[in-house]
Amino acid sequence: MINNVVVVKNLKKYFPLKLPWLEVVLKKEKPVVKAVDELSFSIKEGEALGLVGESGSGKTTVGRSIIRLIEPTSGDIEINNTNIVNLKNEQLRQARKEFQIIFQDPMASLNPYMTIGKSVMHPLEIHNIGTPKTRKEMVLELFRRVNLIPEKEFFNRYPRQLSGGQRQRVVIARAIITNPKFIVSDEATAMLDVSVRSQVLQLMLEIKKEYNLAFLFITHDLASAKYICERIAVMYLGKIVEIAATRELFENPHHPYTKILMSSIPVPDPNFKKEKIIPKGEIPSPTNMPTGCRFRTRCPYVKKECEEIDMNLEDLGDGHLSACPFFK
Numbered sequence: 001m002i003n004n005v006v007v008v009k010n011l012k013k014y015f016p017l018k019l020p021w022l023e024v025v026l027k028k029e030k031p032v033v034k035a036v037d038e039l040s041f042s043i044k045e046g047e048a049l050g051l052v053g054e055s056g057s058g059k060t061t062v063g064r065s066i067i068r069l070i071e072p073t074s075g076d077i078e079i080n081n082t083n084i085v086n087l088k089n090e091q092l093r094q095a096r097k098e099f100q101i102i103f104q105d106p107m108a109s110l111n112p113y114m115t116i117g118k119s120v121m122h123p124l125e126i127h128n129i130g131t132p133k134t135r136k137e138m139v140l141e142l143f144r145r146v147n148l149i150p151e152k153e154f155f156n157r158y159p160r161q162l163s164g165g166q167r168q169r170v171v172i173a174r175a176i177i178t179n180p181k182f183i184v185s186d187e188a189t190a191m192l193d194v195s196v197r198s199q200v201l202q203l204m205l206e207i208k209k210e211y212n213l214a215f216l217f218i219t220h221d222l223a224s225a226k227y228i229c230e231r232i233a234v235m236y237l238g239k240i241v242e243i244a245a246t247r248e249l250f251e252n253p254h255h256p257y258t259k260i261l262m263s264s265i266p267v268p269d270p271n272f273k274k275e276k277i278i279p280k281g282e283i284p285s286p287t288n289m290p291t292g293c294r295f296r297t298r299c300p301y302v303k304k305e306c307e308e309i310d311m312n313l314e315d316l317g318d319g320h321l322s323a324c325p326f327f328k
Protein backbone atom coordinates (compact mmCIF):
# COMPACT_ATOMS: atom_id res chain seq x y z
CA MET A 1 0.00 0.00 0.00
CA ILE A 2 1.29 3.48 -0.87
CA ASN A 3 1.27 5.87 2.07
CA ASN A 4 -0.41 9.24 2.23
CA VAL A 5 2.21 11.93 2.84
CA VAL A 6 -0.28 14.80 3.02
CA VAL A 7 -3.76 14.61 4.51
CA VAL A 8 -5.77 17.85 4.65
CA LYS A 9 -9.14 17.88 6.40
CA ASN A 10 -11.70 20.69 6.41
CA LEU A 11 -9.14 23.41 5.74
CA LYS A 12 -10.47 26.95 6.00
CA LYS A 13 -8.69 30.22 5.43
CA TYR A 14 -10.78 33.33 5.92
CA PHE A 15 -9.16 36.74 5.52
CA PRO A 16 -10.69 39.57 7.52
CA LEU A 17 -11.92 42.30 5.24
CA LYS A 18 -10.64 45.81 5.82
CA LEU A 19 -13.60 48.19 6.05
CA PRO A 20 -14.02 51.73 7.38
CA TRP A 21 -14.24 51.42 11.19
CA LEU A 22 -17.84 52.60 11.40
CA GLU A 23 -19.03 49.85 9.08
CA VAL A 24 -17.08 47.31 11.15
CA VAL A 25 -18.76 48.53 14.34
CA LEU A 26 -22.23 48.44 12.78
CA LYS A 27 -21.91 44.96 11.23
CA LYS A 28 -22.85 42.05 13.52
CA GLU A 29 -20.74 39.52 11.67
CA LYS A 30 -17.13 40.39 10.92
CA PRO A 31 -16.86 40.50 7.11
CA VAL A 32 -14.39 37.98 5.66
CA VAL A 33 -13.07 36.71 2.35
CA LYS A 34 -13.63 32.96 2.35
CA ALA A 35 -10.55 32.22 0.26
CA VAL A 36 -10.50 28.52 1.19
CA ASP A 37 -13.64 26.92 2.56
CA GLU A 38 -13.72 23.37 4.00
CA LEU A 39 -11.19 21.69 1.71
CA SER A 40 -10.18 18.07 2.17
CA PHE A 41 -7.72 16.08 0.06
CA SER A 42 -4.70 13.82 0.38
CA ILE A 43 -1.51 13.21 -1.61
CA LYS A 44 0.42 9.93 -1.65
CA GLU A 45 4.17 9.51 -1.82
CA GLY A 46 5.40 9.78 -5.41
CA GLU A 47 2.11 11.40 -6.44
CA ALA A 48 1.51 14.85 -7.91
CA LEU A 49 -1.88 16.41 -7.28
CA GLY A 50 -2.67 19.32 -9.59
CA LEU A 51 -4.67 22.27 -8.27
CA VAL A 52 -6.26 24.22 -11.10
CA GLY A 53 -8.88 26.95 -11.39
CA GLU A 54 -9.11 30.54 -12.51
CA SER A 55 -7.48 33.52 -10.83
CA GLY A 56 -8.78 34.20 -7.32
CA SER A 57 -10.14 30.68 -6.76
CA GLY A 58 -7.83 30.21 -3.73
CA LYS A 59 -5.02 28.00 -5.06
CA THR A 60 -2.14 30.01 -3.61
CA THR A 61 -3.96 30.34 -0.29
CA VAL A 62 -4.24 26.52 -0.13
CA GLY A 63 -0.55 26.07 -0.99
CA ARG A 64 0.60 28.55 1.63
CA SER A 65 -1.81 27.47 4.36
CA ILE A 66 -0.94 23.79 4.22
CA ILE A 67 2.72 24.48 4.96
CA ARG A 68 1.83 27.25 7.40
CA LEU A 69 3.42 30.13 5.54
CA ILE A 70 0.10 31.68 6.41
CA GLU A 71 -1.93 30.47 9.39
CA PRO A 72 -5.04 28.45 8.51
CA THR A 73 -8.28 29.60 10.12
CA SER A 74 -9.17 25.99 10.97
CA GLY A 75 -8.69 22.41 9.80
CA ASP A 76 -6.16 19.62 10.15
CA ILE A 77 -3.00 19.25 8.09
CA GLU A 78 -1.00 16.08 8.43
CA ILE A 79 2.36 15.93 6.71
CA ASN A 80 4.41 12.76 7.10
CA ASN A 81 2.16 11.60 9.98
CA THR A 82 2.54 14.86 11.96
CA ASN A 83 -0.37 17.24 12.42
CA ILE A 84 1.50 20.46 11.74
CA VAL A 85 -1.37 22.72 12.78
CA ASN A 86 -0.45 22.57 16.46
CA LEU A 87 3.34 22.74 16.11
CA LYS A 88 4.96 25.61 17.98
CA ASN A 89 7.78 27.75 16.53
CA GLU A 90 10.79 25.50 17.13
CA GLN A 91 8.94 22.27 16.29
CA LEU A 92 7.57 23.87 13.13
CA ARG A 93 11.05 25.06 12.16
CA GLN A 94 12.38 21.52 12.48
CA ALA A 95 9.43 20.02 10.61
CA ARG A 96 10.08 22.40 7.71
CA LYS A 97 12.85 20.23 6.32
CA GLU A 98 10.10 17.79 5.27
CA PHE A 99 8.21 20.31 3.11
CA GLN A 100 9.23 23.09 0.77
CA ILE A 101 7.63 25.50 -1.68
CA ILE A 102 8.69 26.70 -5.11
CA PHE A 103 7.27 30.05 -6.19
CA GLN A 104 6.61 31.60 -9.56
CA ASP A 105 9.41 34.18 -9.41
CA PRO A 106 12.80 32.68 -8.55
CA MET A 107 14.43 36.14 -8.52
CA ALA A 108 12.18 37.15 -5.63
CA SER A 109 12.86 33.97 -3.66
CA LEU A 110 16.68 34.08 -3.94
CA ASN A 111 18.86 36.48 -1.98
CA PRO A 112 20.47 38.73 -4.64
CA TYR A 113 23.57 39.28 -2.47
CA MET A 114 24.26 35.60 -1.84
CA THR A 115 25.94 33.25 -4.32
CA ILE A 116 23.55 30.55 -5.45
CA GLY A 117 25.87 27.93 -3.93
CA LYS A 118 25.47 29.52 -0.50
CA SER A 119 21.71 29.94 -0.98
CA VAL A 120 21.28 26.25 -1.68
CA MET A 121 23.61 25.33 1.21
CA HIS A 122 21.64 27.49 3.66
CA PRO A 123 18.87 24.95 4.49
CA LEU A 124 21.56 22.38 5.36
CA GLU A 125 23.04 24.82 7.88
CA ILE A 126 19.65 25.72 9.34
CA HIS A 127 18.76 22.05 9.84
CA ASN A 128 22.25 21.06 10.92
CA ILE A 129 22.67 18.48 8.18
CA GLY A 130 26.25 17.42 7.27
CA THR A 131 29.52 19.30 7.94
CA PRO A 132 30.77 22.45 6.16
CA LYS A 133 32.78 20.27 3.75
CA THR A 134 30.14 17.66 3.02
CA ARG A 135 27.52 20.41 2.64
CA LYS A 136 29.42 21.94 -0.24
CA GLU A 137 29.80 18.49 -1.84
CA MET A 138 26.04 17.94 -1.47
CA VAL A 139 25.31 21.24 -3.21
CA LEU A 140 27.74 20.51 -6.05
CA GLU A 141 26.25 17.07 -6.58
CA LEU A 142 22.76 18.51 -6.68
CA PHE A 143 23.86 21.25 -9.13
CA ARG A 144 25.08 18.47 -11.44
CA ARG A 145 21.74 16.72 -11.03
CA VAL A 146 19.67 19.78 -11.94
CA ASN A 147 21.99 20.50 -14.84
CA LEU A 148 23.78 23.60 -13.51
CA ILE A 149 27.08 22.58 -15.08
CA PRO A 150 30.01 23.28 -14.61
CA GLU A 151 28.79 23.08 -11.04
CA LYS A 152 31.87 24.67 -9.41
CA GLU A 153 31.48 27.77 -11.55
CA PHE A 154 27.76 27.98 -10.87
CA PHE A 155 28.39 27.68 -7.13
CA ASN A 156 29.97 31.16 -7.06
CA ARG A 157 27.50 32.92 -9.32
CA TYR A 158 24.82 35.37 -8.21
CA PRO A 159 21.13 35.08 -9.18
CA ARG A 160 21.34 38.05 -11.59
CA GLN A 161 24.03 36.22 -13.60
CA LEU A 162 21.61 33.38 -14.42
CA SER A 163 18.77 32.94 -16.89
CA GLY A 164 15.20 32.51 -15.62
CA GLY A 165 15.28 28.77 -16.26
CA GLN A 166 18.64 28.37 -14.47
CA ARG A 167 17.34 30.34 -11.49
CA GLN A 168 14.33 28.05 -11.24
CA ARG A 169 16.74 25.06 -11.28
CA VAL A 170 18.55 26.66 -8.32
CA VAL A 171 15.25 27.02 -6.45
CA ILE A 172 14.38 23.37 -7.19
CA ALA A 173 17.82 22.31 -5.88
CA ARG A 174 17.28 24.35 -2.73
CA ALA A 175 13.83 22.81 -2.23
CA ILE A 176 15.11 19.23 -2.36
CA ILE A 177 18.46 19.54 -0.60
CA THR A 178 17.00 18.61 2.80
CA ASN A 179 15.43 15.50 1.24
CA PRO A 180 11.82 16.56 1.88
CA LYS A 181 8.72 14.39 1.55
CA PHE A 182 6.46 17.08 0.12
CA ILE A 183 6.82 19.99 -2.29
CA VAL A 184 4.33 22.72 -3.19
CA SER A 185 4.93 24.29 -6.58
CA ASP A 186 2.93 27.50 -7.08
CA GLU A 187 2.96 28.44 -10.78
CA ALA A 188 6.69 27.56 -10.77
CA THR A 189 6.99 27.52 -14.56
CA ALA A 190 4.51 30.28 -15.39
CA MET A 191 7.16 32.94 -16.04
CA LEU A 192 9.35 30.80 -18.28
CA ASP A 193 9.44 30.72 -22.09
CA VAL A 194 7.68 27.73 -23.62
CA SER A 195 10.85 25.79 -24.50
CA VAL A 196 12.50 26.42 -21.12
CA ARG A 197 9.23 25.63 -19.39
CA SER A 198 9.09 22.11 -20.81
CA GLN A 199 12.68 21.45 -19.70
CA VAL A 200 11.97 22.62 -16.16
CA LEU A 201 8.72 20.59 -16.08
CA GLN A 202 10.69 17.54 -17.20
CA LEU A 203 13.20 18.15 -14.39
CA MET A 204 10.39 18.43 -11.83
CA LEU A 205 8.89 15.18 -13.07
CA GLU A 206 12.25 13.38 -12.78
CA ILE A 207 12.93 14.78 -9.31
CA LYS A 208 9.47 13.74 -8.15
CA LYS A 209 10.18 10.16 -9.23
CA GLU A 210 13.73 9.99 -7.89
CA TYR A 211 12.82 11.39 -4.48
CA ASN A 212 9.40 9.71 -4.35
CA LEU A 213 7.94 13.12 -3.51
CA ALA A 214 4.37 14.11 -2.84
CA PHE A 215 3.75 17.18 -4.99
CA LEU A 216 1.03 19.84 -4.92
CA PHE A 217 1.26 21.35 -8.37
CA ILE A 218 -0.62 24.67 -8.55
CA THR A 219 -1.15 26.02 -12.05
CA HIS A 220 -3.38 27.91 -14.47
CA ASP A 221 -2.03 25.76 -17.25
CA LEU A 222 -4.00 22.56 -17.71
CA ALA A 223 -1.42 21.19 -20.17
CA SER A 224 1.36 21.41 -17.52
CA ALA A 225 -0.93 19.80 -14.94
CA LYS A 226 -1.69 16.97 -17.38
CA TYR A 227 2.02 16.43 -17.97
CA ILE A 228 3.04 16.32 -14.30
CA CYS A 229 0.05 15.14 -12.27
CA GLU A 230 -1.50 11.75 -11.51
CA ARG A 231 -4.64 13.46 -10.18
CA ILE A 232 -6.15 16.92 -10.56
CA ALA A 233 -8.41 18.95 -8.24
CA VAL A 234 -10.43 21.80 -9.76
CA MET A 235 -11.12 24.82 -7.52
CA TYR A 236 -13.78 27.48 -7.81
CA LEU A 237 -14.23 30.30 -5.27
CA GLY A 238 -12.59 28.51 -2.33
CA LYS A 239 -14.09 25.06 -2.97
CA ILE A 240 -12.87 21.94 -4.75
CA VAL A 241 -15.62 21.22 -7.29
CA GLU A 242 -14.13 18.08 -8.81
CA ILE A 243 -11.18 15.76 -8.26
CA ALA A 244 -10.18 12.75 -10.35
CA ALA A 245 -7.30 10.89 -11.97
CA THR A 246 -5.86 13.14 -14.68
CA ARG A 247 -6.93 11.08 -17.68
CA GLU A 248 -10.39 10.50 -16.25
CA LEU A 249 -10.83 14.24 -15.61
CA PHE A 250 -9.86 15.14 -19.17
CA GLU A 251 -11.92 12.40 -20.81
CA ASN A 252 -14.92 12.40 -18.53
CA PRO A 253 -15.37 15.73 -16.70
CA HIS A 254 -18.59 15.86 -14.65
CA HIS A 255 -18.83 19.27 -13.03
CA PRO A 256 -20.02 22.05 -15.39
CA TYR A 257 -17.09 24.23 -14.29
CA THR A 258 -14.59 21.51 -15.20
CA LYS A 259 -16.35 21.01 -18.54
CA ILE A 260 -15.87 24.72 -19.20
CA LEU A 261 -12.19 24.64 -18.25
CA MET A 262 -11.65 21.64 -20.51
CA SER A 263 -13.50 23.22 -23.43
CA SER A 264 -11.26 26.29 -23.19
CA ILE A 265 -8.07 24.34 -23.98
CA PRO A 266 -6.97 25.07 -27.57
CA VAL A 267 -7.10 22.05 -29.89
CA PRO A 268 -4.12 21.69 -32.29
CA ASP A 269 -6.17 20.00 -35.06
CA PRO A 270 -8.36 22.63 -36.86
CA ASN A 271 -10.57 19.87 -38.39
CA PHE A 272 -11.55 18.68 -34.93
CA LYS A 273 -14.52 20.74 -33.84
CA LYS A 274 -14.79 20.91 -30.08
CA GLU A 275 -17.93 22.28 -28.49
CA LYS A 276 -16.94 25.39 -26.59
CA ILE A 277 -19.00 26.10 -23.48
CA ILE A 278 -18.94 29.69 -22.31
CA PRO A 279 -19.58 30.60 -18.66
CA LYS A 280 -21.98 33.44 -18.06
CA GLY A 281 -20.79 36.74 -16.59
CA GLU A 282 -17.99 37.53 -14.21
CA ILE A 283 -16.60 35.57 -11.26
CA PRO A 284 -18.62 36.77 -8.19
CA SER A 285 -16.97 38.78 -5.44
CA PRO A 286 -15.51 36.43 -2.80
CA THR A 287 -16.99 38.67 -0.11
CA ASN A 288 -20.48 38.13 -1.46
CA MET A 289 -20.70 34.50 -2.53
CA PRO A 290 -23.84 33.02 -4.06
CA THR A 291 -25.83 30.77 -1.71
CA GLY A 292 -25.92 27.05 -2.54
CA CYS A 293 -23.61 26.21 -5.44
CA ARG A 294 -21.10 29.02 -5.82
CA PHE A 295 -20.88 28.39 -9.55
CA ARG A 296 -24.61 28.68 -10.19
CA THR A 297 -24.53 32.37 -11.21
CA ARG A 298 -22.31 31.46 -14.17
CA CYS A 299 -23.39 27.90 -14.89
CA PRO A 300 -24.98 27.33 -18.31
CA TYR A 301 -27.00 24.42 -16.85
CA VAL A 302 -28.28 26.21 -13.71
CA LYS A 303 -31.58 25.07 -12.11
CA LYS A 304 -33.67 26.38 -9.24
CA GLU A 305 -32.38 23.62 -6.92
CA CYS A 306 -28.80 24.91 -7.24
CA GLU A 307 -29.62 27.64 -4.70
CA GLU A 308 -29.94 24.93 -2.05
CA ILE A 309 -27.12 22.47 -2.68
CA ASP A 310 -24.21 22.31 -0.25
CA MET A 311 -21.32 21.53 -2.68
CA ASN A 312 -20.22 18.38 -0.85
CA LEU A 313 -17.99 16.19 -2.97
CA GLU A 314 -19.73 12.95 -3.90
CA ASP A 315 -17.73 9.87 -4.88
CA LEU A 316 -18.76 8.73 -8.37
CA GLY A 317 -16.47 5.69 -8.19
CA ASP A 318 -12.71 5.08 -8.56
CA GLY A 319 -11.80 8.22 -6.65
CA HIS A 320 -13.69 10.53 -9.03
CA LEU A 321 -15.45 13.10 -6.86
CA SER A 322 -17.75 15.92 -7.97
CA ALA A 323 -19.72 18.62 -6.18
CA CYS A 324 -22.53 18.83 -8.76
CA PRO A 325 -25.41 16.44 -8.01
CA PHE A 326 -26.97 17.00 -11.46
CA PHE A 327 -24.14 15.79 -13.71
CA LYS A 328 -23.09 12.24 -12.84
Ligand SMILES: Nc1ncnc2c1ncn2[C@@H]1O[C@H](COP(=O)(O)OP(=O)(O)OP(=O)(O)O)[C@@H](O)[C@H]1O
Pocket: 015, 016, 033, 034, 035, 053, 054, 055, 056, 057, 058, 059, 060, 061, 062, 220, 286
Ligand atom coordinates in the same frame (compact mmCIF):
# COMPACT_ATOMS: atom_id res chain seq x y z
N1 LIG B 1 -3.65 38.43 2.37
C1 LIG B 1 -4.88 38.50 1.88
N2 LIG B 1 -5.80 39.32 2.43
C2 LIG B 1 -7.07 39.38 1.95
N3 LIG B 1 -7.51 38.63 0.93
C3 LIG B 1 -6.65 37.80 0.32
C4 LIG B 1 -5.28 37.67 0.77
N4 LIG B 1 -4.65 36.75 -0.02
C5 LIG B 1 -5.58 36.32 -0.91
N5 LIG B 1 -6.78 36.94 -0.69
C6 LIG B 1 -8.02 36.70 -1.46
O1 LIG B 1 -8.31 35.32 -1.43
C7 LIG B 1 -8.81 34.88 -2.67
C8 LIG B 1 -7.96 33.76 -3.21
O2 LIG B 1 -6.69 34.28 -3.60
P1 LIG B 1 -5.49 33.37 -4.11
O3 LIG B 1 -4.32 34.23 -4.33
O4 LIG B 1 -5.35 32.21 -3.21
O5 LIG B 1 -6.07 32.85 -5.52
P2 LIG B 1 -5.30 32.07 -6.69
O6 LIG B 1 -6.22 30.97 -7.12
O7 LIG B 1 -3.94 31.69 -6.27
O8 LIG B 1 -5.25 33.16 -7.85
P3 LIG B 1 -4.14 33.37 -9.00
O9 LIG B 1 -4.46 32.30 -10.02
O10 LIG B 1 -4.41 34.74 -9.51
O11 LIG B 1 -2.78 33.20 -8.40
C9 LIG B 1 -8.88 36.11 -3.56
O12 LIG B 1 -10.18 36.64 -3.49
C10 LIG B 1 -7.88 37.05 -2.91
O13 LIG B 1 -8.22 38.39 -3.17
Ligand SMILES: [Mg+2]
Pocket: 059, 060, 061
Ligand atom coordinates in the same frame (compact mmCIF):
# COMPACT_ATOMS: atom_id res chain seq x y z
MG1 LIG C 1 -2.04 32.12 -7.00
